Each structure stands twice: as structure tokens, then as C-alpha cells.
Amino acid sequence: MTTERQLTHIDDEGRLRMVDVSEKDSTERIARARARMRLSEPTLAAVLDGKVPKGNVFEAARLAGIMGAKRTWELIPLCHPIRLTAVAIDFHVDRSAGMILIEAEVKTCDRTGVEMEALMAVTQAGLTIYDMCKAMDREMCIGDIELTFKSGGRSGTYSRA
Amino acid sequence: MTTERQLTHIDDEGRLRMVDVSEKDSTERIARARARMRLSEPTLAAVLDGKVPKGNVFEAARLAGIMGAKRTWELIPLCHPIRLTAVAIDFHVDRSAGMILIEAEVKTCDRTGVEMEALMAVTQAGLTIYDMCKAMDREMCIGDIELTFKSGGRSGTYSRA
Amino acid sequence: MTTERQLTHIDDEGRLRMVDVSEKDSTERIARARARMRLSEPTLAAVLDGKVPKGNVFEAARLAGIMGAKRTWELIPLCHPIRLTAVAIDFHVDRSAGMILIEAEVKTCDRTGVEMEALMAVTQAGLTIYDMCKAMDREMCIGDIELTFKSGGRSGTYSRA
Amino acid sequence: MTTERQLTHIDDEGRLRMVDVSEKDSTERIARARARMRLSEPTLAAVLDGKVPKGNVFEAARLAGIMGAKRTWELIPLCHPIRLTAVAIDFHVDRSAGMILIEAEVKTCDRTGVEMEALMAVTQAGLTIYDMCKAMDREMCIGDIELTFKSGGRSGTYSRA
Amino acid sequence: MTTERQLTHIDDEGRLRMVDVSEKDSTERIARARARMRLSEPTLAAVLDGKVPKGNVFEAARLAGIMGAKRTWELIPLCHPIRLTAVAIDFHVDRSAGMILIEAEVKTCDRTGVEMEALMAVTQAGLTIYDMCKAMDREMCIGDIELTFKSGGRSGTYSRA
Amino acid sequence: MTTERQLTHIDDEGRLRMVDVSEKDSTERIARARARMRLSEPTLAAVLDGKVPKGNVFEAARLAGIMGAKRTWELIPLCHPIRLTAVAIDFHVDRSAGMILIEAEVKTCDRTGVEMEALMAVTQAGLTIYDMCKAMDREMCIGDIELTFKSGGRSGTYSRA
Numbered sequence: 001m002t003t004e005r006q007l008t009h010i011d012d013e014g015r016l017r018m019v020d021v022s023e024k025d026s027t028e029r030i031a032r033a034r035a036r037m038r039l040s041e042p043t044l045a046a047v048l049d050g051k052v053p054k055g056n057v058f059e060a061a062r063l064a065g066i067m068g069a070k071r072t073w074e075l076i077p078l079c080h081p082i083r084l085t086a087v088a089i090d091f092h093v094d095r096s097a098g099m100i101l102i103e104a105e106v107k108t109c110d111r112t113g114v115e116m117e118a119l120m121a122v123t124q125a126g127l128t129i130y131d132m133c134k135a136m137d138r139e140m141c142i143g144d145i146e147l148t149f150k151s152g153g154r155s156g157t158y159s160r161a
Numbered sequence: 162m163t164t165e166r167q168l169t170h171i172d173d174e175g176r177l178r179m180v181d182v183s184e185k186d187s188t189e190r191i192a193r194a195r196a197r198m199r200l201s202e203p204t205l206a207a208v209l210d211g212k213v214p215k216g217n218v219f220e221a222a223r224l225a226g227i228m229g230a231k232r233t234w235e236l237i238p239l240c241h242p243i244r245l246t247a248v249a250i251d252f253h254v255d256r257s258a259g260m261i262l263i264e265a266e267v268k269t270c271d272r273t274g275v276e277m278e279a280l281m282a283v284t285q286a287g288l289t290i291y292d293m294c295k296a297m298d299r300e301m302c303i304g305d306i307e308l309t310f311k312s313g314g315r316s317g318t319y320s321r322a
Numbered sequence: 323m324t325t326e327r328q329l330t331h332i333d334d335e336g337r338l339r340m341v342d343v344s345e346k347d348s349t350e351r352i353a354r355a356r357a358r359m360r361l362s363e364p365t366l367a368a369v370l371d372g373k374v375p376k377g378n379v380f381e382a383a384r385l386a387g388i389m390g391a392k393r394t395w396e397l398i399p400l401c402h403p404i405r406l407t408a409v410a411i412d413f414h415v416d417r418s419a420g421m422i423l424i425e426a427e428v429k430t431c432d433r434t435g436v437e438m439e440a441l442m443a444v445t446q447a448g449l450t451i452y453d454m455c456k457a458m459d460r461e462m463c464i465g466d467i468e469l470t471f472k473s474g475g476r477s478g479t480y481s482r483a
Numbered sequence: 484m485t486t487e488r489q490l491t492h493i494d495d496e497g498r499l500r501m502v503d504v505s506e507k508d509s510t511e512r513i514a515r516a517r518a519r520m521r522l523s524e525p526t527l528a529a530v531l532d533g534k535v536p537k538g539n540v541f542e543a544a545r546l547a548g549i550m551g552a553k554r555t556w557e558l559i560p561l562c563h564p565i566r567l568t569a570v571a572i573d574f575h576v577d578r579s580a581g582m583i584l585i586e587a588e589v590k591t592c593d594r595t596g597v598e599m600e601a602l603m604a605v606t607q608a609g610l611t612i613y614d615m616c617k618a619m620d621r622e623m624c625i626g627d628i629e630l631t632f633k634s635g636g637r638s639g640t641y642s643r644a
Numbered sequence: 645m646t647t648e649r650q651l652t653h654i655d656d657e658g659r660l661r662m663v664d665v666s667e668k669d670s671t672e673r674i675a676r677a678r679a680r681m682r683l684s685e686p687t688l689a690a691v692l693d694g695k696v697p698k699g700n701v702f703e704a705a706r707l708a709g710i711m712g713a714k715r716t717w718e719l720i721p722l723c724h725p726i727r728l729t730a731v732a733i734d735f736h737v738d739r740s741a742g743m744i745l746i747e748a749e750v751k752t753c754d755r756t757g758v759e760m761e762a763l764m765a766v767t768q769a770g771l772t773i774y775d776m777c778k779a780m781d782r783e784m785c786i787g788d789i790e791l792t793f794k795s796g797g798r799s800g801t802y803s804r805a
Numbered sequence: 806m807t808t809e810r811q812l813t814h815i816d817d818e819g820r821l822r823m824v825d826v827s828e829k830d831s832t833e834r835i836a837r838a839r840a841r842m843r844l845s846e847p848t849l850a851a852v853l854d855g856k857v858p859k860g861n862v863f864e865a866a867r868l869a870g871i872m873g874a875k876r877t878w879e880l881i882p883l884c885h886p887i888r889l890t891a892v893a894i895d896f897h898v899d900r901s902a903g904m905i906l907i908e909a910e911v912k913t914c915d916r917t918g919v920e921m922e923a924l925m926a927v928t929q930a931g932l933t934i935y936d937m938c939k940a941m942d943r944e945m946c947i948g949d950i951e952l953t954f955k956s957g958g959r960s961g962t963y964s965r966a
Contacts, residue, residue: 078537217338
């Protein structure tokens with residue numbers, strides 16, 4: 001049998017871990033994120049006019065964003081499992097520019113923030129729009145995925161300039 | 162770059178959202194639900210006599226009901242992720258009538274109720290019975306899926322008449 | 323060390339197993355299922371008139387049914403993982419009777435059928451309608467969950483009378 | 484009992500569905516996607532020098548991208564479940580510009596393509612980098628998420644100009 | 645904009661990837677694995693006599709093993725998603741020695757083997773036994789988790805000596 | 806309609822249930838577990854020297870252990886869903902003996918302990934090492950999976966002798 005002394009410890013530095021949040025307070029935390037999606041003008045017209053063969057794009061994207069936000073901890077390896085208390089997703093469009101602005105707000109009352117959940121919400125919503133329109137348009141692009149606001153927790157409130 | 166003024170907001174009414182429960186209190190919440198399953202008399206006899214080739218039907222259905230209840234928030238799009246503190250599933254049978262009554266009780270201590278979790282438990286249990294018996298009987302029917310009781314939360318206690 | 327002779331085998335009969343379908347042919351298989359949901363007349367009116375605060379009920383229920391069908395093998399313990407090639411969900415309503423008829427059709431090309439996937443689709447759709455309306459109506463009931471058609475595989479075609 | 488004649492069909496147009504791919508051939512299909520991530524120069528330096536407290540950023544992001552790609556069908560509502568036969572993720576950096584280029588290649592042999600899986604891979608990799616660095620830098624931005632190549636299937640080969 | 649020339653490639657060697665199995669043939673593949681679990685004599689007696697308060701230990705462990713095997717590709721990062729065509733789990737006990745031998749057999753017809761699925765099955769079964777008995781016995785130990793047989797694929801048949 | 810009196814209750818004893826923890830206090834709970842993995846000397850050398858073709862073994866195993874711990878409640882049928890506040894995984898090796906010692910520590914602040922989560926973490930880490938090395942070595946063995954410490958909750962602190 002190997003004794004403790006013969007063992008060599010692996011990877012003292014740089015090793016992956018899920019940060020210990022045991023000592024943090026459970027407080028209300030809010031995060032908002034956004035993404036901008038570029039589509040061709042005819043593709044966006046089909047979305048807005050309900051002509052996408054796979055169905056109602058905005059409703060599917062909303063649900064996918066909400067459901068994706070809830071599963072952030074499963075997909076982002078070091079995220080803590082937390083209980084979301086609210087998720088809302090909003091779309092704004094500039095039809096002539098072929099642009100959809102996706103915004104999400106996520107809330108929790110827990111020991112860690114929901115920045116990743118808000119980013120996940122806008123990302124999954126964007127990918128769902130992409131999926132529904134990809135037969136029409138392969139040049140679509142999802143970009144500008146950013147955190148726009150967070151509050152709660154030790155690091156306080158942040159608003160993107 | 163598109164400026165805020167040029168954007169059109171999509172879907173002010175009727176849009177899907179996960180209701181904000183941040184302001185609700187974490188309290189003990191209980192829900193009970195039931196389902197009634199109709200099987201042919203020989204099928205139910207096989208279930209009761211342990212003659213179903215796929216194995217022990219009630220034990221599989223119980224586990225499927227418990228495991229399904231825990232995953233309600235993944236499957237029902239607008240359900241909040243909550244931590245269940247208890248799940249129990251019960252079966253009663255009327256052999257001559259070819260009927261299995263499935264009952265579930267679910268508890269949590271959280272900001273929202275567990276009605277959907279109790280309904281999910283009886284439904285997944287019923288579908289598992291169906292799956293195990295479907296090679297013998299394609300006329301089975303799951304019905305009368307109903308909430309029978311809930312307590313906790315602002316809306317108080319409810320008992321089905 | 324224990325030798326083979328000293329071991330007692332557990333549960334020769336009645337043990338749970340996932341049926342071996344290795345020898346079956348990969349063929350096209352279709353299944354259809356239905357459920358009937360009872361709602362109060364005002365609740366169904368709110369659904370049809372787009373007045374449910376959580377959002378568009380039919381779109382959410384469709385997506386939940388489709389997504390639930392894909393995950394049948396995760397939730398029903400002895401189902402085989404299979405690749406669905408099509409899922410469609412349909413709603414019919416009888417407004418004065420307070421009834422929603424939910425129908426699903428699922429297809430695959432695999433070694434086993436998709437009956438459970440079709441039943442899962444109608445069930446998850448029904449539970450999602452329930453979830454979205456439960457603040458208005460606790461007397462809703464999901465019933466008559468049945469297989470209506472299947473084709474493909476050794477057991478041939480089945481149509482509910 | 485409601486008869487068929489009394490029923491009103493809901494949502495003939497625009498309803499969500501999972502496209503029927505039963506008639507498509509199972510052929511080898513490849514897709515490649517990319518994303519560009521902007522980080523502050525000190526954040527990227529910490530990533531490259533192994534100084535991020537949560538651990539090895541590129542290894543975590545690779546795994547998250549691979550694991551996310553496999554679960555695309557669970558998260559994107561209308562994607563078909565398919566069996567990936569290969570996933571690879573690559574990173575290139577421009578240290579002075581604070582930019583990480585994320586590229587993914589996904590393969591399958593199935594009835595539908597893997598464009599969404601490749602896009603999911605780069606997105607989940609990017610979000611994982613974001614998660615690991617967010618305590619240092621809240622101004623990070625993930626953008627330019629695009630399909631760069633696809634082959635296989637009826638629509639043939641596509642290469643982004 | 646960064647040009648290709650300015651980019652530095654990260655991690656040419658040692659990077660994580662999901663091995664490309666596109667060129668492998670879809671053939672029948674079988675794997676068997678085992679684990680040995682040590683329990684105190686009174687704990688094993690409670691298991692065998694049906695006196696464990698959480699319920700029927702072997703049935704729960706069988707189902708957990710089967711369900712875990714199906715989800716191997718979600719949990720083991722570089723495993724390919726494959727469709728299992730059969731999973732069976734067997735238990736043998738040596739009551740006086742306080743030992744449960746757990747065996748699993750898994751089959752598929754795919755481009756890669758099911759060794760990990762068989763190992764996952766015995767492991768999840770063992771952990772479930774542990775969970776159900778842990779209030780009685782904290783000294784339990786799961787060991788000797790090994791592949792005992794595999795067939796199919798380019799590397800041919802293997803049987804543990 | 807069947808009346809209550811005609812119904813027979815199934816399985817009064819021995820039925821599976823998720824234990825009711827509603828009355829337990831939410832307190833900090835810690836658990837530690839370990840596993841020992843045996844590899845051939847050349848296989849362990851390849852792991853330590855970064856020569857395993859699938860990539861960095863320890864980083865993949867760490868992530869798999871962390872991600873598996875978070876999903877314990879999905880896989881172990883009667884485990885409660887809980888929110889982990891910390892997960893860390895450590896490796897020690899004895900190169901000449903061909904042994905990797907895997908240790909995990911998991912924390913939560915909840916109504917039930919995290920013993921299963923710690924055991925799951927070491928198990929999934931071990932299986933991931935197995936998966937990455939199995940092309941080189943089929944004789945690997947994972948063993949000695951044990952709880953080494955727990956604190957918190959009514960049953961107090963436990964340390965393996």
C-alpha cells in the first residue's frame with residue numbers, strides 16, 4: 001500500500017476549482033446582458049412578418065433563453081447551481097439595418113451573482129433565432145454579447161457606460 | 162450603429178416570461194396530485210403478479226415519478242428551479258376495474274409552490290407504467306390528472322372537493 | 323477474496339432491464355398520441371384571447387412538447403435513446419366545452435418505436451398549459467392520454483378504433 | 484363528448500415544429516464556426532500566463548465547448564438529436580489587441596447538419612472564458628459568432644467569404 | 645482588425661478533443677464491467693431483508709445504473725453520444741463477507757464502443773446502494789471497478805483474465 | 806367510478822421514497838471522499854508527461870468531477886437537489902506504483918449533506934481518467950471509493966479512521 005509520503009501532489013497552481021461561496025451572504029442579485037444579431041433584410045422581414053417556416057421566432061427564442069438561463073450551471077463548468085427567481089427577455093429590432101437587439105434580465109436571491117445566467121439567456125435566444133432562420137440566411141452574425149448591469153453582492157453595482 | 166431611437170420593441174403584450182418571485186417569502190409548501198390509469202384486466206394482473214417482462218412496474222414507476230419531479234423546472238419552460246425537500250408516490254389499485262390510482266406528495270421550502278412537481282410526479286409514474294406494459298396492451302389510458310391539495314404561499318390552502 | 327461459488331444471484335425474475343433491440347431493424351417508425359385537457363370556460367377564453375399573464379400558451383406548450391419528446395429516454399427509465407426525425411404538435415379547442423385536444427406525431431428511423439415519445443409530447447404540452455393557467459384555475463384536468471396510431475417495426479400498424 | 488366537428492384548429496400558420504428529416508440521407512456532415520472575444524490586455528495576459536484564480540482557462544473552455552456541442556439538441560428547441568462523431572476547438576490569440584479567436588469543427592454522419600453544434604461549441608467556450616475571467620474584467624465582449632464552413636447534405640458546401 | 649498573421653495558436657499539443665470516429669464502421673459492440681461493494685454484515689442483511697428505510701435497494705440501483713449508462717456521454721467529457729440498444733445489470737452477494745458484486749452488460753450498434761457506459765452502469769448502481777444505506781453505514785467502500793469484456797470494433801475482443 | 810373502499814394499497818413497506826428533510830435546518834455541510842485508481846506504469850507515465858492523445862487528463866478529470874458533483878441529484882434517484890457552494894478536486898500520484906489518489910471536497914449550506922456529491926466527484930474524475938487512457942490500457946481499476954470526512958447536520962462530524 002502506498003503511504004502518504006510517497007505521493008506527489010499534482011498541479012498546485014492553476015488547477016480548476018469551483019470557487020467557495022459558503023461565506024457569502026444570500027442577497028438579491030440582478031444582472032442584465034445583451035446581444036446584437038445581424039440578419040439580412042429579407043430574413044428579418046420574414047421573422048417580423050411571421051413567414052419563417054419553422055414558426056414563431058421570437059416566442060421560441062424567448063423560451064430558449066429562459067430555459068437556457070436555468071441550465072447555466074450545467075453547461076458552464078465552474079458556475080454554481082442557483083435558483084433563479086425571475087428571467088425576462090426582450091427584443092428590439094431595426095428593420096432597415098437588419099438588426100435584433102436581445103436583452104435579458106435575471107434575478108436570484110443567493111450567494112453568487114447571475115451575470116452568466118443573463119449572458120446565457122441572450123446567447124441561447126440568439127442561437128435559436130439563428131437556428132430558425134439558417135435555411136434562409138447563412139451570413140447571420142451574433143455579436144456584442146456583453147454584461148450591461150449587475151447589482152447585489154460584495155462587488156456592488158455595475159452599469160456599462 | 163443603430164441608436165436606441167430607431168429600435169422597435171417586439172411583443173409588449175403576451176410575451177413569455179418567468180414570473181418574478183423575488184419578493185415572495187420562502188415558506189414550506191406542499192402539493193398533492195393524482196392520476197388514474199386504465200389497463201385491461203390481464204395487463205393489471207401481470208403488473209400485480211410480477212409477470213411484466215421488463216421488471217417490477219411499481220418500483221420503476223415510483224423512481225421515475227420521483228426523478229421526474231426533481232426535473233420539472235427543466236421541462237416545464239416557465240417553472241422556477243426549486244429544491245424539493247420530499248417526494249413520495251403511492252399506488253392504489255382496483256384489480257377488477259383495471260384501474261391504478263397514482264398519488265404524489267411533494268414538499269419544498271421556497272418562494273414558489275410545487276403543484277407542477279406533484280403533477281409531473283404522477284405523470285411520469287403513469288408514463289413509466291405505460292412504457293413497461295405497452296407490449297401487452299395498447300389501449301391503456303392515463304387520465305384524471307389533477308391537483309388535489311396545496312398549502313403554503315400567499316394563495317393559501319386548496320383542497321379539491 | 324470471495325469466489326464465484328459463494329455468491330448468491332439476486333432477483334432472477336422480475337428484475338428491471340432495458341430490452342435488447344440489437345437484432346431489430348432500423349426502419350421508419352411513426353407514432354401519434356393525444357390528450358384532452360379540461361379548463362373552465364373563462365380560463366380557456368383567456369388562453370384563446372392571449373390574456374394569460376405568463377404569455378402565449380400554445381407556443382410555449384408546443385415547444386415544451388417538442389423538447390420533452392426529445393428527452394423521453396432520459397425520463398422514462400427503460401426507454402432507449404433514439405434520434406427523432408420529426409415532432410409536430412397540434413391543438414384543437416372546443417371553446418364552449420372548455421376543452422383543448424392535444425395531438426402529437428413523432429417520427430424516427432431506428433430500432434424501436436416512438437410511442438412513448440408521442441405520449442411524452444402531449445403530456446408535457448398539457449402540463450405546460452396547466453402551469454401557465456394555474457394562477458387562474460386550479461380545477462383543470464388532463465385526461466384521455468392515449469396512443470392513437472403507430473406504424474413500423476415488427477408489430478405492424480395500429481390505429482385506435 | 485366533444486365531436487370532431489365542433490373543434491377549432493389552432494394556429495394553422497406560424498406554428499413551431501421540428502422539421503421532418505425522415506426522407507433525408509444519412510451522410511457525413513461537417514460544420515465550422517468561430518467567435519471573437521475581446522478582453523482587456525491585463526485579463527488576456529492573466530489567461531495566457533496561467534494566473535487566473537479559477538484555473539486553466541483554455542482547457543476549461545475547450546471542454547465546455549465540446550460538452551455544450553453534444554447538448555445542442557437539448558437547448559436549441561427545434562434542433563434534432565444527432566450523434567456527433569468529432570468535436571475540436573481551437574484558440575488563437577492576439578495578445579496586444581486583447582483578442583481570442585475561438586474556432587470549432589464538428590462532424591456527424593446523420594440526416595441533418597451540425598451548424599448549430601459548431602456555433603454552440605464556440606459560444607459555450609466563449610462564455611466559459613468569460614466566467615473564469617469575470618472577477619477581473621466586466622467589459623469583456625463576445626462577438627462575431629458566425630458559421631465559416633459547412634459541407635454535406637442537399638444544400639452542399641458553403642464557405643464564408 | 646486582427647489579421648491571421650498576428651494570431652498565436654494556443655496549445656498545439658495536449659489539447660482536449662473528442663476523437664474523430666467518422667471513419668469507423670457502425671458495428672455491434674458489447675461491453676461488460678463489474679464493481680465490488682463492501683458493506684458491514686448488518687447493512688447487507690438490511691438490504692437483503694428489505695429493511696432499508698429508503699426502499700428496495702436493488703431495484704433502485706438497477707434503474708440508476710441503466711439510466712446512468714444512457715447519460716454517459718453527458719458526464720464523461722470526451723465520450724461520444726451513442727444509442728444504447730441494451731443495458732442489463734446483475735447483482736450477486738456474499739452475505740457473510742458483506743460483499744455485493746455488481747455486473748453490467750451494455751450493447752450498441754455504433755462507431756465506438758460502450759466500455760464507459762458499462763463502467764458508468766456499475767458505478768451509478770454502486771453509488772445508489774451507497775446512498776440508500778449511508779444512514780446505517782459510513783464505512784462502505786466501492787472498489788474493483790473494472791472492464792471484464794468487450795467485443796466489436798477494430799481492436800477486437802478483450803476478456804479480463 | 807371506483808370508490809376509495811375498493812382500492813388496494815400497493816407496497817406499504819419497502820417502497821422507494823425521497824426522505825423528507827423539510828424539518829432539518831439549513832446548515833453548512835462539508836464532505837470529503839477519495840478513490841484510488843490503478844494504472845500500468847507506462848499509462849501513468851503518459852498521463853504525467855502529457856502524452857495522452859485525448860489531451861490533458863487531470864484538467865479534464867477535475868472538470869468532470871466538478872460537473873458530475875453538481876448533477877448528483879439527477880443521477881442518484883433519491884438524492885435531494887441541493888446547491889453546492891464549493892467543489893475542489895485533488896490528485897496525488899505514486900508514479901512507481903501506478904496509482905492516482907483522487908480526493909474531493911464538497912460544501913453546501915442546505916438541509917441535507919453532500920456525501921454523495923463528494924463520492925460522485927471522485928467517481929466521475931476517475932471514470933474520465935479511465936476514458937482518456939483506455940486506448941492504452943484496459944487493465945485499469947478504480948477502487949477504494951470511500952467517504953473520508955463529513956461535518957454538519959444532526960449526525961455530526963465523521964472522520965474515517
